[in-house]
Amino acid sequence: MMSGKKNCLGLLLLAALMGVTGAVLLRGESLRLLGAALRQLRPPFLLLALGAMVGYVGCEALCTKQILGRLGHRVPYRQCLGYSFVGFYVSSITPSATGGQPAQIYYMSRDQIPAAHGALNMMLIAACYQAATLIWGGGVWLLVPRLRHLMSGGWSLLLIYGAGMMVLLTLGMAMVMFLPNPARRICQGILSVLTALRILRSPQAAQEKIDRQLAEYARGAACIKRNPGLALRVLGLCMVQLGLLFSVPWMVYLAFGLTGSSWLQVAGTQALVTLCVCNLPLPGAVGPAEGTFVAAFTPLFGSTLATPAMLVSRSISFYSFLPVSFAVAAAVHLRTSRQARERALREMTASQTHTRVQAVRTYLNARAEKAG
Numbered sequence: 014m015m016s017g018k019k020n021c022l023g024l025l026l027l028a029a030l031m032g033v034t035g036a037v038l039l040r041g042e043s044l045r046l047l048g049a050a051l052r053q054l055r056p057p058f059l060l061l062a063l064g065a066m067v068g069y070v071g072c073e074a075l076c077t078k079q080i081l082g083r084l085g086h087r088v089p090y091r092q093c094l095g096y097s098f099v100g101f102y103v104s105s106i107t108p109s110a111t112g113g114q115p116a117q118i119y120y121m122s123r124d125q126i127p128a129a130h131g132a133l134n135m136m137l138i139a140a141c142y143q144a145a146t147l148i149w150g151g152g153v154w155l156l157v158p159r160l161r162h163l164m165s166g167g168w169s170l171l172l173i174y175g176a177g178m179m180v181l182l183t184l185g186m187a188m189v190m191f192l193p194n195p196a197r198r199i200c201q202g203i204l205s206v207l208t209a210l211r212i213l214r215s216p217q218a219a220q221e222k223i224d225r226q227l228a229e230y231a232r233g234a235a236c237i238k239r240n241p242g243l244a245l246r247v248l249g250l251c252m253v254q255l256g257l258l259f260s261v262p263w264m265v266y267l268a269f270g271l272t273g274s275s276w277l278q279v280a281g282t283q284a285l286v287t288l289c290v291c292n293l294p295l296p297g298a299v300g301p302a303e304g305t306f307v308a309a310f311t312p313l314f315g316s317t318l319a320t321p322a323m324l325v326s327r328s329i330s331f332y333s334f335l336p337v338s339f340a341v342a343a344a345v346h347l348r349t350s351r352q353a354r355e356r357a358l359r360e361m362t363a364s365q366t367h368t369r370v371q372a373v374r375t376y377l378n379a380r381a382e383k384a385g
Contacts, residue, residue, distance in 0.1 A: 050269075050321040058268035062329045065257040065264065070334075072254035073097040073138060076247045080134045083240055086126055095345040096120060102338035105331065114139065116342075123349035129229065136233045137247055140190075143183045145251035149259070150176060150288045153281035160281050171289040171305060178292040190234040193227055200227075259283040261330045262310065265322050274313050282309050303327060 074093040081088050096117045104113030114135040121131035153160060189196040200223045207213035237244045259280040266279050286309050290302045303323055311319040 050318055051325070053270065054268045054325065055270065056268075058264045059325070059329065062261045062264035062268075062326075063333070065260050066330055066334055069254050069257045070094065070097045070101055070338075072250045072257070073100070076138050076141070076250050077134055079243065079246060080137055081121075081126065081130065083236070083243055084130045084133065086130065088124075088126070092124065095341055095348075098338045098341035099345055101334060102342045105335055105338070120345055120349055123353060129232065132229050133233050133236060136186075136229060137236070137244065138251070140183070140186050140233075141244065141248040141251045142254075143179055143186070145248060145255050146284075146288060146291065147176075147179055147183060148252065149255050149284045150179075153277075153284050157277055157281045159278065160285060171293075172285060175288045175290065175292055179288065182292075186230070189227055189230040190237070193231055193234075196230075197223075197227060255284070255287075256280070258330060259287070262306075262322065262326045265326045265329070266314065268325070269314070269318055269322065271314065271318070279310075279313060282313065285309065302331075 071094060074090060074097040077093040077096055078088060078090055081093070099120055100113035100117045102113075103116040107113070117135060118128055118131035121134070122128045185196075188199075201220070204213060204216055204219055204223070207219075208216045213219055260276070262283045263276050263279040266274065286302070286305050289305050306323040306326065307319045310322060314322045
């Protein structure tokens with residue numbers, strides 16, 4: 014996982030954001046009415062929502078299993094599931110979810126999967142996940158005109174920002190994969206500007222890092238060209254993965270006994286909320302995620318149930334999975350540490366045995382020469 018210091022800082026920041034968010038959102042709310050609303054929930058639908066989140070993590074694990082299989086690694090599904098939980102946990106406590114993928118690559122490497130293959134796996138999943146997010150958002154925008162009211166109001170800028178960032182990231186990733194020379198020239202131009210402004214102190218090290226990244230993306234492009242069906246399958250799994258995530262508010266809607274809105278309306282609203290906050294530099298997008306949920310879902314849940322629905326939905330899709338993913342990540346850490354110690358012990362034993370054999374051979378050769 015992350016280093017202990019970074020882990021603690023991430024958790025402290027997350028806790029602070031949760032505290033501030035809770036204070037702001039619950040200000041003026043009647044705890045008695047809130048408790049009464051939560052007591053009317055139907056547990057079977059909440060269990061379905063938890064199952065959807067397990068499926069969400071499981072879809073990424075299935076993507077990893079397929080990609081690593083194509084790269085020549087026969088990795089058990091449960092092991093891939095461990096990598097996915099590691100990614101969920103570390104992504105949740107780092108700004109913009111930046112720590113999740115490096116942590117997954119690290120644990121793959123501890124399982125003797127080359128870092129280049131781990132990076133390629135995460136890059137393909139990230140590219141397909143971003144494309145799936147845009148497909149969901151664009152599809153909802155076209156198929157559910159009623160949801161276009163989300164563009165009105167003060168937080169419409171979040172939707173524009175989120176969608177714009179996702180488009181830029183997806184186009185940028187496609188460029189560095191399939192148009193490496195223009196991408197290299199753009200990167201070199203940015204480095205030149207940063208160097209001229211004296212923002213970048215070590216341009217040579219930055220250039221080397223960019224070259225390594227571009228080489229990884231080139232390997233990704235080559236893998237996609239060799240296996241065109243693989244990218245389509247991973248994209249399809251990412252579509253299902255997001256569908257499960259976006260279905261959590263729908264199951265909460267049913268748990269409150271509400272009717273009148275379709276699955277597409279509720280899931281589509283969540284798709285747009287996710288697009289709004291997914292690129293914000295905050296751990297788990299805590300704060301904006303809750304605020305936009307209440308604003309976007311009030312027309313569907315009503316002003317009385319919007320806040321309780323947010324609490325239940327975010328508890329299922331984010332907060333409850335934090336301790337679960339932490340426990341699995343800790344188990345992965347302990348397993349890989351134990352296996353690393355066992356490998357080191359075997360190598361040391363083999364080395365000592367080899368040294369002893371060499372010593373015996375030297376002794377026997379010396380005796381033979383003396384006897385001769």
